Amino acid sequence: MKIMLNKTYCSAVYGINACTITVEVIVSTGLHYYIVGLPDNAVKESLRRIESAINSCQLHMPRQKIVVNLAPADIRKEGSSYDLSIAIGILASSGQITNIRLEDYLILGELSLDGSIKPIRGVLPIALQARKEGFKGIILPKANAKEAAIVTEIDVIGVENLTQVVEFLNHTVTIEPTKVNIQTFFQDDTAIYDVDFSDVQGQENIKRALEIAASGGHNLILIGPPGAGKTMLAKRLPTILPPLNMTESLETTKIHSVSGNLKAKDSLVTARPFRSPHHTISDVAMVGGGSNPLPGEISLSHHGVLFLDELPEFKRSVLEVMRQPLESRQITISRAKLTVEYPASFMLIAAMNPCPCGYFNHPEKECICGTNTVQRYLSKISGPLLDRIDLHIEVTPVLFDELSTTRSIDDSRTVRRRVIQTREIQKERFKSFPDVHCNAQMSTRLTREICQIDEAGRKLLKTAIERLSLSARAYDRILKVARTIADMENSPTIDNHHIAEAIQYRNLDRETWNGKF
Structure with missing residues (x-):
């Protein structure tokens, strides 16, 4: 029997960058299936999915010895996105697909038992790497096609099942590449937000501080009693930040794509992220990590706002791991076999009560906490962390007269316009x-x-x-x-x-x- 070797190409994502993987498939005499090249369990289990998918699509799964090599062999392969590329390699090596077009495309996707193709994570960095390496196009799940189509100068072929891929590669059907108009994603206004600065009555000094923070990208902490409006103010900060430019949008989208947080309808992140983790969050969830390192909350907040409500309630270790990213604007996660870096350029906005009961230093209500209790509560936040926060703002309750006022209040669009003008001055200064x-x-x-x-x-x-x-x-x-x-x-x-x-x-x-x- 003639031994046939075929190569297909897929991709692996490490951090927010992709690495092209060559899938080499040989079908020869024998009855065993081997997959080599440092695969994890999800990749090793792919044979059962692939075999069922091929049979479900009325194609033939070879009953012979099949050897699959994922190169380079020194990089660990994780996840199920290799299924489609391996399946196409097997079909090509068994003569069911012409291999004329295989070298032109990256092929990736997770196969279901019925042959349908499920969406995967990290499509945007994969598409960017495919363009960089000169591939003609990328064949991937249809649900991911719009995300990949953000990358120009490369054909994005969205497919729903294995049969479509085989017919496309055999020239029996034509699939038009997915196209998107990037300009439609960007809106230079605050219509994408559900909240507005004009919702806040009174608190003029606090709004002034927020505008300063937005204008200079400064970290800020709000200290005040319960019900003073700390959370309400913090949630409106993104509405006055300058809109994302294309570079920032791509960087942010890559992170959310890798983490699997990108919704199918949102192929590009155009609104600045606002992340508000609960105070029970772990160190790993905050900075990122895991056996296959994924970005944490500080990276998901990249080019946006990380809001920590009830700051002293967070574990001390969680707060301390943020000290280095606040300075360097990136986080490095090291594991035994790899090291990945995630960007973490975010604005930290924190809110806290002045004491456990919330009324320490209150002008009207009496604090019931003892001096030692207040000191223990506030000492949960270290001095070095506070030093990294530029603005410390004391928030006082809004008086009734301010709540019922009918005077004109600047909305988010007006404030944002001033912020953009200030940022333009800084842009020129730091060019x-x-x-x-x-x-x-x-x-x-x-x-x-x-x-x-x-x-x-x-x-x-x-x-x-x-x-x-x-x-x-x-x-x-x-x-x-x-x-x-x-x-x-x-x-x-x-x-x-x-x-x-x-x-x-x-x-x-x-x-x-x-x-x-």
Whole structure:
């Protein structure tokens, strides 16, 4: 018997990048099935799915020795997305498919027992890698076709079952490549959000702080009693952030695609993510991980907002693992056989009560917590973590007169317009620094270079640092916030009132709170 070797191509995703896998199939004399190339259990079990799918589609499963090699052999192959590529390799090696077009396409998908093809994860990075390596197209589940079609200059062939793939490769049917109009995904307004800044009555000082945070990309913490509106304010922050550009949208979509969170109708993420994990979340769920590392909440918040409500209720270890990503804007997950990196450039917005009962330092209600109880509660948040949060804002309850006011309130679209103008100033400033996009991302060295202050400003800042016992990192945070406030006024210099306002946003460093942490 003539031994036939055929090659098909699929892809594996590691982190948010893809690696092309060559599937080599030989059908020869014998009765056994072998799959080599470091497959996991899901790949080893593929024979039963493939055999049933081939028979269900009225095709012939060879009753011979079949050897499948997944190359390169030193990379672990996980998941069920290799099913379709292996099946096509078997059919080609048994003479049921012409192999003329196999080298032109990446082929991937999970097979059901009836021959239908189920959607897979990580399609966007796979399509990007396919274009980079010069493939003509990619054959994949129809449910994933719109996501892959975001990538131009490559044919995206969406299929529903194995029969369609065989007929397409044998030239007996024509399947038109899936096309999408990327421009229809982007809307330069706040219509994609269900909430609006105008919903918030009163709290003008808090809304001012949120606008500053959005304008400079600063992290922020809200401290106040229950019912003061902390969560309501935080949920409206994404509505005033600048819209995602194409590069940011692709980066964000890749992460959500790899994690399996991308819905079929949402082939491209165009709204900034807003993630709000429960305080019982584990370390791994927050930063990512697992035997096959997947992105965690901090990466799913990339280019968006991570909101941590009831901050002291989170486990100390969960909060501490965020310290490094807050500085480097990426997270590295190391395992015995691989290391992956996920981007994690997000705005951290936290909310907390000032004490367990919620009424410490309240102007009207009396706190029933003892001093030691309050101290234990607040000490759950470490000083180094607080240092990485630029704005500390005390939220007070809204008075009835403010709730019932009928005066005009700026909506999200109006505020967002101002934020975009401020970000444009920063974009021009940092055009020679490709890794810096807003004031909050400045390094210490760049902060000292950009945020120059005069002698009066230095004296003011020195007095504040001595009285509040601020750290060197807090000093840089004040300068960055002051630079943002100056940008909002289109001021080329940082004046005293900019520094004074920035100092006011270090509430947790004040004497009332100092010593509680």
